[in-house]
Amino acid sequence: MSKAQSKSDIDVYMHGLGARARDAARRMMRADTGMKNTALAAIADTIEGSSESLADANRKDLDAGQRHGLDAALLDRLELTEARVAAMAEGLRQIAALPDPVGAVSEMNFRPSGIQVGRMRVPIGVIGIVYESRPNVTADAAGLCLKSGNAVILRGGSEAIHSNLAIARCIHRAMAESGLPADAVQVVETTEREAVGALLRMPEYVDVIVPRGGKGLIERVSRESMVPVIKHLHGVCHVFVDDDADLEKAVSIAYNAKTQRYGTCNTMETLLLADSVAEQVLNRLGAMYRDAGVEIRGCPRTLEILAEARPASEEDWATEYLAPILSVRVVADIEAALDHIHRYGSQHTDAIVTANLVKARRFLAEVDSSSVMVNASTRFADGFEYGLGAEIGISTDKLHARGPVGLEGLTSQKFIVIGDGHIRK
Amino acid sequence: MSKAQSKSDIDVYMHGLGARARDAARRMMRADTGMKNTALAAIADTIEGSSESLADANRKDLDAGQRHGLDAALLDRLELTEARVAAMAEGLRQIAALPDPVGAVSEMNFRPSGIQVGRMRVPIGVIGIVYESRPNVTADAAGLCLKSGNAVILRGGSEAIHSNLAIARCIHRAMAESGLPADAVQVVETTEREAVGALLRMPEYVDVIVPRGGKGLIERVSRESMVPVIKHLHGVCHVFVDDDADLEKAVSIAYNAKTQRYGTCNTMETLLLADSVAEQVLNRLGAMYRDAGVEIRGCPRTLEILAEARPASEEDWATEYLAPILSVRVVADIEAALDHIHRYGSQHTDAIVTANLVKARRFLAEVDSSSVMVNASTRFADGFEYGLGAEIGISTDKLHARGPVGLEGLTSQKFIVIGDGHIRK
Numbered sequence: 001m002s003k004a005q006s007k008s009d010i011d012v013y014m015h016g017l018g019a020r021a022r023d024a025a026r027r028m029m030r031a032d033t034g035m036k037n038t039a040l041a042a043i044a045d046t047i048e049g050s051s052e053s054l055a056d057a058n059r060k061d062l063d064a065g066q067r068h069g070l071d072a073a074l075l076d077r078l079e080l081t082e083a084r085v086a087a088m089a090e091g092l093r094q095i096a097a098l099p100d101p102v103g104a105v106s107e108m109n110f111r112p113s114g115i116q117v118g119r120m121r122v123p124i125g126v127i128g129i130v131y132e133s134r135p136n137v138t139a140d141a142a143g144l145c146l147k148s149g150n151a152v153i154l155r156g157g158s159e160a161i162h163s164n165l166a167i168a169r170c171i172h173r174a175m176a177e178s179g180l181p182a183d184a185v186q187v188v189e190t191t192e193r194e195a196v197g198a199l200l201r202m203p204e205y206v207d208v209i210v211p212r213g214g215k216g217l218i219e220r221v222s223r224e225s226m227v228p229v230i231k232h233l234h235g236v237c238h239v240f241v242d243d244d245a246d247l248e249k250a251v252s253i254a255y256n257a258k259t260q261r262y263g264t265c266n267t268m269e270t271l272l273l274a275d276s277v278a279e280q281v282l283n284r285l286g287a288m289y290r291d292a293g294v295e296i297r298g299c300p301r302t303l304e305i306l307a308e309a310r311p312a313s314e315e316d317w318a319t320e321y322l323a324p325i326l327s328v329r330v331v332a333d334i335e336a337a338l339d340h341i342h343r344y345g346s347q348h349t350d351a352i353v354t355a356n357l358v359k360a361r362r363f364l365a366e367v368d369s370s371s372v373m374v375n376a377s378t379r380f381a382d383g384f385e386y387g388l389g390a391e392i393g394i395s396t397d398k399l400h401a402r403g404p405v406g407l408e409g410l411t412s413q414k415f416i417v418i419g420d421g422h423i424r425k
Numbered sequence: 426m427s428k429a430q431s432k433s434d435i436d437v438y439m440h441g442l443g444a445r446a447r448d449a450a451r452r453m454m455r456a457d458t459g460m461k462n463t464a465l466a467a468i469a470d471t472i473e474g475s476s477e478s479l480a481d482a483n484r485k486d487l488d489a490g491q492r493h494g495l496d497a498a499l500l501d502r503l504e505l506t507e508a509r510v511a512a513m514a515e516g517l518r519q520i521a522a523l524p525d526p527v528g529a530v531s532e533m534n535f536r537p538s539g540i541q542v543g544r545m546r547v548p549i550g551v552i553g554i555v556y557e558s559r560p561n562v563t564a565d566a567a568g569l570c571l572k573s574g575n576a577v578i579l580r581g582g583s584e585a586i587h588s589n590l591a592i593a594r595c596i597h598r599a600m601a602e603s604g605l606p607a608d609a610v611q612v613v614e615t616t617e618r619e620a621v622g623a624l625l626r627m628p629e630y631v632d633v634i635v636p637r638g639g640k641g642l643i644e645r646v647s648r649e650s651m652v653p654v655i656k657h658l659h660g661v662c663h664v665f666v667d668d669d670a671d672l673e674k675a676v677s678i679a680y681n682a683k684t685q686r687y688g689t690c691n692t693m694e695t696l697l698l699a700d701s702v703a704e705q706v707l708n709r710l711g712a713m714y715r716d717a718g719v720e721i722r723g724c725p726r727t728l729e730i731l732a733e734a735r736p737a738s739e740e741d742w743a744t745e746y747l748a749p750i751l752s753v754r755v756v757a758d759i760e761a762a763l764d765h766i767h768r769y770g771s772q773h774t775d776a777i778v779t780a781n782l783v784k785a786r787r788f789l790a791e792v793d794s795s796s797v798m799v800n801a802s803t804r805f806a807d808g809f810e811y812g813l814g815a816e817i818g819i820s821t822d823k824l825h826a827r828g829p830v831g832l833e834g835l836t837s838q839k840f841i842v843i844g845d846g847h848i849r850k
Contacts, residue, residue, distance in 0.1 A: 026767060029791055103790065109812065115801050117811045120789065124823050207823050228653065228824045249846030256848035342451065351842075364545065364841050365528065366454055376540050376844030385849070386542045386840060387534065398549050398632050399653045399825040403840040415811060415828040416789050417776075419801030421674030423681035424810070 007194055014198035017153055017186050018205025021126045024183035025151040029123055031180055033100040036147055039178035040096035044089040046170040047139060051085050057166035058135070065159050077133045080163055088139040088167075091390060095143040098389040101407045102149045105416065115422050119413040123149030125207040127410060128199050129392075130155045130221055132213035135163035141210075142171055142185045144392050148410035151184040153206065155199055157213075158191035165189065200225040210405075212393055230401055230409065232393035234320040235265035235348035237378040240272040240337040240363070241281055242354035249375060250277070250353040251284050256377040257351070259292045263322050265394060266349050266371075266381040270317060270327040272337045278330040279305050294324045301330035317344040334359050338366055345369060347396050349381040370396050370403035432619055439623035442578055442611050443630025446551045449608035450576040454548055456605055458525040461572055464603035465521035469514040471595040472564060476510050482591035483560070490584050502558045505588055513564040513592075516815060520568040523814040526832045527574045530841065540847050544838040548574030550632040552835060553624050554817075555580045555646055557638035560588035566635075567596055567610045569817050573835035576609040578631065580624055582638075583616035590614065625650040635830075637818055655826055655834065657818035659745040660690035660773035662803040665697040665762040665788070666706055667779035674800060675702070675778040676709050681802040682776070684717045688747050690819060691774050691796075691806040695742060695752040697762045703755040704730050719749040726755035742769040759784050763791055770794060772821050774806040795821050795828035 047054070058080040065075050101121050108118030127150050131137045138154055145152035156164040168187040175182050188195050200209060200221060209229045211221040222229055239257050241250040257268035273281055282305045289296060290308065297312035309328065316327045317340070331337050334352075341350050351373035352363040360374045371381040381404065383391025388406030395401045401409030472479070483505040490500050526546050533543030552575050554566045563579055570577035581589040593612040600607050613620050625634060625646060634654045636646040647654055664682050666675040682693035698706055707730045714721060715733065722737035734753065741752045742765070756762050759777075766775050776798035777788040785799045796806040806829065808816025813831030820826045826834030 026791075026793075029793070111810065111812055113805070113810060115805055115810070120797075122790075122793070125793065223651075226648075228822070230824075246846065252846055252848055260849050353846075360843075365547075366451075368451075368454070368547070368550065369839065371840040371842060372545075373842040374844065376842050376847045377849050379849035380538070380540055380842055380844075380847070381840070385536065385538060385540070387536055397653070398837045399655075402837055412823045412827050414794065415796040415806070417796060417798040417801050417805055418785075419799065419805075421671065421677055421778075422801045422805070423677055424685050424802050424804035 010190060010192055010194045011198050013190065014188070014195055015202060015205070017188065018126070018202045020183040021151040021153050021186060022205050024181040025123065025125045027181045028146075028149050028151055028184050031149060033102075035179060036100065036149070037096040039146060039175050039180050040092050040143055042174035042178050043139070043143070043171050044092040044096075046174040047085060047092070047167065048089045050166070050170050051082060054080055054085055054163070054166050054170075057162040060162040061160050068159075070159060074133060074159070078135070078160055078163070080135055084136060088136050091136075091140055092143045095147050095390055098147065098407060100147065101411050113422060113424070114419065116418040118416050120416045121408075121411045121413050124410060124412050125150060126205060127152045128155070128206045128209045128227065129153070130196055130199065130209065130211045130213070130217065132157040132217060133160055135160045135167060137212060138164045138167040138187065139171070140390065141392060144390060144407060144410060146180070146184060148407045150410055153186050153188065153199060155188040155196055161191050196221075197224060200227060203227045210392055228400075230393070230395050230405060231397050232265070233348070233396045234346055235267070236269050236318060236320050236344060236346040237266055237348055238270045238272055238341050238345060238350045239268050239378060240334070240341070240350070240352045241274060241277055242334060242352055242356060242359055243274045243276045244356035244359065245274075245277060245353040246355055247277060247280060250281055251288070253351065253353055253375070253377050254281070254285055255288050257379055258289070258294060258326050259324075260377070260379050262324055264379070265320070266378050267322070268326070268378050269320055270329065270344070272340060273328065273330050274334075274337075275301070275330055275332055278302075282306055282328070289326065292324065294326055296326055296328055298328040299330055302328045320346070334362065338363070341367055341369075348394070349373065349378045351376060351378050370394065435615060435617055435619045436623050438615065439613070439620055440627060440630070442613065443551070443627045445608040446576040446578050446611060447630050449606040450548065450550045452606045453571075453574050453576055453609050456574060458527075460604060461525065461574070462521040464571060464600050464605050465517050465568055467599035467603050468564070468568070468596050469517040469521075471599040472510060472517070472592065473514045475591070475595050476507060479505055479510055479588070479591050479595075482587040485587040486585050493584075495584060499558060499584070503560070503585055503588070505560055509561060513561050516561075516565055517568045520572050520815055523572065523832060525572065526836050538847060538849070539844065541843040543841050545841045546833070546836045546838050549835060549837050550575060551630060552577045553580070553631045553634045553652065554578070555621055555624065555634065555636045555638070555642065557582040557642060558585055560585045560592060562637060563589045563592040563612065564596070565815065566817060569815060569832060569835060571605070571609065573832045575835055578611050578613065578624060580613040580621055586616050621646075622649060625652060628652045635817055653825075655818070655820050655830060656822050657690070658773070658821045659771055660692070661694050661743060661745050661769060661771040662691055662773055663695045663697055663766050663770060663775045664693050664803060665759070665766070665775070665777045666699060666702055667759060667777055667781065667784055668699045668701045669781035669784065670699075670702060670778040671780055672702060672705060675706055676713070678776065678778055678800070678802050679706070679710055680713050682804055683714070683719060683751050684749075685802070685804050687749055689804070690745070691803050692747070693751070693803050694745055695754065695769070697765060698753065698755050699759075699762075700726070700755055700757055703727075707731055707753070714751065717749065719751055721751055721753055723753040724755055727753045745771070759787065763788070766792055766794075773819070774798065774803045776801060776803050795819065
């Protein structure tokens with residue numbers, strides 16, 4: 001498409017994609033597990049066999065990125081190394097190996113009227129994915145949507161357009177061989193920003209939007225979308241060390257939750273400590289964090305215990321650092337910890353360390369987050385760790401999918417009724 | 426509140442309701458099953474014991490309705506007869522008798538890392554209900570939200586404001602006695618239209634909106650809401666009589682699905698007939714529909730068979746009549762029936778009559794509606810008939826709840842993780 005496109009041209013183009021996706025979705029509903037797995041394996045083979053053409057396309061994106069002054073971190077994310085191409089193929093084979101959620105019937109029961117009522121898991125229909133930079137999302141997201149029987153419209157970042165289209169060509173070639181409709185995976189070919197707006201405004205063709213990227217993207221999509229959104233927001237995750245915690249385990253969990261990786265949404269950002277154990281825990285953890293280069297921002301009581309800590313501001317309690325920085329607050333008890341999490345948390349992942357059953361039970365029931373943990377590191381909040389297989393992201397919404405979203409989150413359940421001529425009296 | 430309110434006054438008022446609902450929701454999460462059931466029983470008793478004050482309040486609404494020229498049907502829906510007050514109380518007792526969905530833990534499994542991962546069913550938080558005329562919705566919706574552990578903000582029609590507030594007073598009195606927060610059930614006291622807009626624009630306080638009413642209301646809510654919506658749209662429901670149908674059963678189902686009640690969303694609006702059986706079925710059904718006063722609007726082939734039928738227009742196929750009118754179309758086969766339903770259906774409820782397993786299986790898998798049936802009347806699509814107990818409505822959306830929405834649809838599932846000091850390697 002030409003660079004100079006009017007809004008209405010883009011609308012027409014996007015509606016064309018949408019109509020084709022809707023048709024393809026109907027055909028995807030009929031695709032059986034064998035066909036889908038064969039296609040996934042064929043896509044993996046095609047991608048592996050196309051490393052040269054993928055590298056060529058990726059080179060164009062990298063050159064353009066350099067010309068436009070993308071920073072080193074973004075250029076790194078954009079790069080399709082040989083190892084990353086192999087990882088994409090491997091990811092698709094893993095998706096093929098997952099159980100197919102489509103068609104599963106649960107809770108099929110007879111009712112007093114004589115009808116049998118159950119629920120059948122079915123594809124959602126058409127998924128729109130809006131994402132930034134990493135081209136591997138094109139293959140991952142396409143694979144998850146395909147396995148769950150959906151059609152997908154992928155809208156990646158303009159900086160990765162050549163890489164994304166090259167991956168799409170591999171997907172189309174493999175799908176044609178496997179008898180699945182190529183229109184089930186479409187990559188938006190225009191880089192105009194308005195194309196995203198059009199995608200968000202066609203509920204007749206798109207059933208759900210999954211944005212993957214920075215806060216700005218997620219907020220724009222949530223604000224503009226006329227289609228339901230499955231969101232992956234930021235995580236301000238807490239670990240609360242209770243009076244009755246095993247302090248060895250508390251130290252180990254608090255250290256792991258902060259330092260195992262700094263840039264992930266399930267990394268702990270605030271450590272809450274019951275007053276009675278605060279000094280003991282902080283004396284040990286303080287040294288460990290110091291060695292790891294983690295900066296501590298603390299409440300007044302924390303500052304008394306740890307000389308090197310800086311005072312935390314009100315803003316700190318609500319901040320996702322994604323960096324070697326940690327807020328620490330000493331609280332009176334579990335009640336105060338629950339209040340703090342309710343006020344400053346992002347409903348992502350929060351953990352308590354305690355050996356007390358009553359308090360564990362209360363924390364599990366009352367913390368309103370997508371993952372709530374007892375005696376485990378927040379870093380476990382992840383589709384693979386939970387046994388869902390690959391994930392499309394982590395949802396902090398309450399409706400539909402909550403927490404890590406895998407294949408099941410890309411399906412819905414409808415009611416099915418079987419009778420033998422039954423009528424309602 | 427005074428009648429002359431500025432938009433910002435209303436926003437302030439609604440934000441006050443929202444903040445109190447959010448606080449109450451936190452307390453409702455802690456309410457155990459016994460407390461909730463006690464409260465429901467107390468509300469039922471209080472409502473039954475207040476029939477005089479309810480009648481007085483209702484009289485004000487009826488008088489105002491007459492002054493404003495409401496038609497007879499609307500006035501009838503507005504009236505709180507003694508029988509209807511008793512039915513409200515009975516409905517609340519039935520909700521008390523339903524199993525409590527909150528706290529149920531499912532799929533708790535050990536993972537290779539040693540953590541246990543499961544899902545816990547929890548309240549959504551704050552539900553906003555926007556509804557029209559029938560005051561009994563105030564008690565029904567409050568009861569369902571309360572039992573599912575949520576706080577609710579109820580916005581009924583202005584024509585029922587005195588009745589709704591009188592019911593709310595009964596609810597508050599009973600909840601105070603039961604130790605539950607009165608703010609868990611709040612009725613919007615202003616009748617200004619702008620209050621609905623404000624309710625739809627406070628995602629910080631409201632987690633989901635459930636509109637109940639006519640098409641205009643549902644469309645307005647869907648368009649304006651910044652909060653996820655559980656929608657109950659119209660139903661253009663189909664029955665398809667296949668070549669391999671038992672024609673006795675087909676006739677019985679097609680007659681029941683149309684005539685058992687005309688005004689419900691699960692009533693059949695279009696009958697599709699396989700060519701090979703059309704004449705036989707229509708000859709019998711034609712006479713039955715004639716006796717019942719049902720007008721037939723048919724395709725050309727239908728007109729050849731039934732002399733009294735009028736030609737159906739393109740618009741007829743997409744119309745929910747809610748009246749003794751039926752569209753009839755003769756189709757070549759199941760493929761053509763699926764095409765028709767895909768094109769004109771409203772994804773509510775559709776049924777096939779067939780003794781052929783292959784075709785039954787195909788219809789169940791490929792019809793993308795909230796309820797799909799084999800050899801049963803579409804009139805069964807209902808929360809009570811499905812065994813969900815009372816329903817808040819029927820959702821034709823694909824995300825979250827689909828089909829009849831009962832207590833479970835007012836909850837969500839979060840992940841819970843139990844470890845013993847587990848950290849991620």
